[in-house]
Each structure stands twice: as structure tokens, then as C-alpha cells.
Amino acid sequence: MYQELIVREKKISVIGLGYVGLPLALEFAKKFSVIGFDINESRVQMMKQKEDPSKELPSEAFENKDIHFTSNPEDLRDAHFHIIAVPTPVNESKVPDLTPILSASSAIGKILKKGDYVIFESTVYPGCTEEDCLPLLEKESGLTLGKDFKIGYSPERINPGDKKRTIATILKIVSGSDDDALEQIAKVYSEIIVAGIHKASTIKVAEAAKVIENTQRDLNISLMNELAIIFDRMGIDTKAVLEAAGTKWNFLKFSPGLVGGHCIGVDPYYLVHKSKQVGYDPQVILSGRRVNDGMPAYVAKRLVKMLIGKGKSPYESKVLIMGVTFKENVSDIRNSKVIDMIRELMQYSINVHITDIHASPNEVAHEYKLTLIDNISDDYDAVVVAVGHDEYLKYDLKYFKSIMKDQPILFDIKGMYHFEENDLEYWRL
Numbered sequence: 201m202y203q204e205l206i207v208r209e210k211k212i213s214v215i216g217l218g219y220v221g222l223p224l225a226l227e228f229a230k231k232f233s234v235i236g237f238d239i240n241e242s243r244v245q246m247m248k249q250k251e252d253p254s255k256e257l258p259s260e261a262f263e264n265k266d267i268h269f270t271s272n273p274e275d276l277r278d279a280h281f282h283i284i285a286v287p288t289p290v291n292e293s294k295v296p297d298l299t300p301i302l303s304a305s306s307a308i309g310k311i312l313k314k315g316d317y318v319i320f321e322s323t324v325y326p327g328c329t330e331e332d333c334l335p336l337l338e339k340e341s342g343l344t345l346g347k348d349f350k351i352g353y354s355p356e357r358i359n360p361g362d363k364k365r366t367i368a369t370i371l372k373i374v375s376g377s378d379d380d381a382l383e384q385i386a387k388v389y390s391e392i393i394v395a396g397i398h399k400a401s402t403i404k405v406a407e408a409a410k411v412i413e414n415t416q417r418d419l420n421i422s423l424m425n426e427l428a429i430i431f432d433r434m435g436i437d438t439k440a441v442l443e444a445a446g447t448k449w450n451f452l453k454f455s456p457g458l459v460g461g462h463c464i465g466v467d468p469y470y471l472v473h474k475s476k477q478v479g480y481d482p483q484v485i486l487s488g489r490r491v492n493d494g495m496p497a498y499v500a501k502r503l504v505k506m507l508i509g510k511g512k513s514p515y516e517s518k519v520l521i522m523g524v525t526f527k528e529n530v531s532d533i534r535n536s537k538v539i540d541m542i543r544e545l546m547q548y549s550i551n552v553h554i555t556d557i558h559a560s561p562n563e564v565a566h567e568y569k570l571t572l573i574d575n576i577s578d579d580y581d582a583v584v585v586a587v588g589h590d591e592y593l594k595y596d597l598k599y600f601k602s603i604m605k606d607q608p609i610l611f612d613i614k615g616m617y618h619f620e621e622n623d624l625e626y627w628r629l
């Protein structure tokens with residue numbers, strides 16, 4: 201397979217061109233002939249115009265690449281090495297929603313040929329590739345794994361907004377349905393990954409490795425959040441505690457915060473789902489999830505208490521929220537926990553103004569029915585810096601005071617500043 205791909209006798213297809221699929225497809229298109237497929241026609245049109253709909257890549261990233269963008273599944277027949285990078289969200293009950301990955305598996309099954317490879321990159325629970333997706337590939341194609349085609353799993357580890365750690369510089373885990381598949385898949389990825397390849401012993405090991413990376417991070421942050429709640433009650437500055445504890449060589453450095461986005465706060469539910477299926481009700485993982493999911497309400501309640509403590513009625517208070525994206529320096533607003541905090545504040549009848557340097561006002565309006573303000577006024581009762589965008593670092597005490605009324609309150613969720621002033625109430629997690 202590798203040999204035919206590298207001499208461009210065969211093509212690679214990437215299915216699902218979002219945050220993961222598009223950079224991956226463009227990276228492969230430096231060395232291989234690639235078909236980039238997405239069901240969303242308007243996104244495909246943008247990509248044809250050298251525009252990344254996810255706003256992560258500049259137009260130069262599309263230059264000199266051997267890639268054909270399409271929303272026609274028939275075009276996938278021309279490819280032999282298919283990589284699936286579609287979303288794997290959870291539904292409202294926090295149960296894995298496999299609709300996109302199953303429908304992508306069916307679509308590939310319909311065009312699968314003898315000798316083809318199918319690699320899954322989407323984050324899933326251990327067993328999903330072989331137990332949920334493979335049967336669809338076999339059913340739709342009438343072909344048999346091993347005899348007719350091969351599969352693999354290679355999780356994506358990119359970090360949105362991170363310009364340093366890009367696909368090529370992150371060590372890649374690969375796995376295959378047999379030794380030959382593993383070798384071929386590893387060779388193909390080796391062409392674009394300079395950081396190296398880790399060959400996992402089985403597909404389930406590779407699936408589990410990815411899902412626990414994010415579960416571990418979620419749990420570590422949940423511990424920091426719980427500590428922040430405890431220390432806040434005691435009047436102890438959590439950040440100062442973490443700085444002190446962090447001087448020990450084996451203290452792990454994590455910070456409290458709102459855990460949103462479509463990875464850290466979602467992936468643990470994939471593991472939880474599988475765990476329950478095999479008869480074990482996870483305790484630790486779910487308790488971490490509960491703490492993290494409770495943080496938006498906790499912060500909102502803390503602010504309301506502080507407003508009331510200053511004799512300000514929530515009903516008459518005006519609060520500015522700076523930042524609505526799910527994390528710093530990205531424009532992605534999906535599953536942002538800042539939105540949960542805003543909704544909570546609104547339930548207390550607070551007049552909430554929202555601004556964000558990176559988020560698209562249209563997307564915020566469309567997704568959450570919320571309006572981003574054009575002009576920041578000068579009569580806020582409190583300001584909440586909810587997301588640590590680099591651009592917000594330039595604001596100083598004078599600035600925050602200038603946009604607030606008497607008895608100003610500054611909530612610095614990410615601990616970006618450190619103000620010690622008598623006439624400004626400064627609070628951080």
C-alpha cells in the first residue's frame with residue numbers, strides 16, 4: 201500500500217475536514233495524492249477557495265498541495281487509503297453520539313474495494329472501531345476484514361490554537377488489524393510525522409490511549425477546581441498555593457478553570473459509556489466530570505454573592521464577560537462553558553454584556569442566541585475575564601477601573617492578572 205501511495209498510483213482520502221481532518225489532509229497532500237471529502241458542501245466550497253472554515257489555517261496552507269476537495273461520495277472510489285476524522289460528540293444525556301462515525305463508515309463501506317485500508321482518527325471508546333464501525337464496512341461492501349481489506353486506528357492529538365505543536369511535530373500512535381496493516385499504516389504516517397510513530401499492539405490499545413489522555417487531563421483539572429472551591433471558602437489564594445506546591449519535583453501542574461470544548465469535557469463520557477457496558481460504574485471519572493460541569497454555576501453564584509455583598513441587586517447589575525470561546529486564543533465556541541456561566545447569570549436577572557476578540561458574532565448569535573456587543577461601556581458593576589486570550593493580557597488595573605462603576609469587581613477566571621487594590625474587589629479561581 202505504502203509504495204503505491206508514495207508513487208501516487210493510489211490515493212489517500214480524508215473523510216471529515218474539520219479541525220482535525222483538514223490539517224491532516226493538507227499535510228498528506230505534501231507527499232501523496234489526496235481526496236478531501238466532507239458532507240458539508242459550503243465548507244467544501246470554502247476549502248476550494250483556499251479558506252479554512254475552522255479559521256485555524258492561513259490560505260498559504262493550501263498552496264502547492266495535491267488535493268481535490270469534494271462533497272461527492274462517489275469521488276471516494278478513486279482512493280484506497282481512507283482516513284475517517286468525523287466528529288464524535290455526546291448527546292444531551294452525555295451518551296456517545298456515533299451518528300457521524302457510523303454514517304461515514306457506511307459511506308466508505310459502499311465504495312470499499314479489495315486491498316483498501318480504512319483508518320479511524322476520531323476519538324472513540326475502546327472497541328468502537330472493531331465492534332461498531334467494522335461491521336458496517338463489511339456489511340456495505342460485502343468484503344471481509346483481513347482477506348479483502350484492512351483497518352487501523354490512529355488517534356489525533358492536536359491542541360487547538362497551538363501554533364507550535366502541529367500535526368507533524370506530535371508523536372503519532374498507530375495501530376492496525378494485523379502486523380502487515382500496522383507496518384503499512386506506520387510507513388504512510390511516517391512520511392508526514394517528523395516527531396515519530398508509536399506502534400500500539402492492538403486497535404483497542406490505541407483507542408484507549410487517546411481516550412485516557414483526555415480523561416486524565418479532565419480529572420486533574422477537576423481536582424484543581426475542587427481545591428479552588430475549598431480554598432475560596434478559607435480565603436486562601438489557590439494560585440499562590442499551586443505555585444508553592446509546584447516547586448516540588450513531582451507535583452503536577454494544572455490550573456482550575458472551565459472545562460469546555462469537544463475533547464476534554466466529552467471524551468471521558470466515551471470511556472464511561474464503555475465501562476458501564478462491561479459492567480463497571482466509574483466513580484472517579486464521573487466525579488471529576490461532575491465537579492467540572494458544576495464550575496460555571498459555581499462561578500456565577502460566587503459573583504452574585506459578591507454583588508449582593510456590595511449592596512448591588514443582581515436585577516440592577518450590569519456585568520461584562522470577556523471571552524466566550526471554549527479556550528484561549530481560538531475562535532471555537534462549541535461546548536463553551538462560559539455560555540453556561542452567562543446563562544446562569546442571566547437567570548439571576550443580571551444584565552450581561554459579552555465581548556470576545558476571536559469569536560464570530562454571527563456564530564454566537566446562531567449557536568446560542570446571544571449578542572456580542574460592539575462597544576464596551578464604562579458603567580459595569582463587574583467584569584469577568586472568562587477566557588485567557590493573549591490580547592487581554594494588555595489590560596491593567598486602570599483599564600478595568602475605567603469601565604466599571606463604584607465598588608468594582610473583577611473576576612479573573614484564568615488567573616491572568618494579580619491586582620491587590622483596596623478599591624477593586626479582585627477574585628480568581
Ligand SMILES: NC(=O)c1ccc[n+]([C@@H]2O[C@H](COP(=O)([O-])OP(=O)(O)OC[C@H]3O[C@@H](n4cnc5c(N)ncnc54)[C@H](O)[C@@H]3O)[C@@H](O)[C@H]2O)c1
Pocket residue numbers: 215216217218219220221237238239240243254285286287288300301303304321322323324356357358359360462463
Ligand atoms: N478538534 C480537536 O482539537 C481534536 C483533537 C483531537 C481529536 N479530535 C477528534 O477528532 C474528531 C474530529 O473532530 P473535529 O474537531 O475535527 O470535528 P469538526 O466538527 O471540526 O469537523 C468535523 C467535520 O466532519 C464533517 N462531517 C460530519 N459528518 C460527516 C460524515 N458523515 N462524512 C463526512 N464528513 C462529515 C463536518 O461537516 C465537519 O467539517 C473527533 O472525534 C474529535 O474528538 C479533535
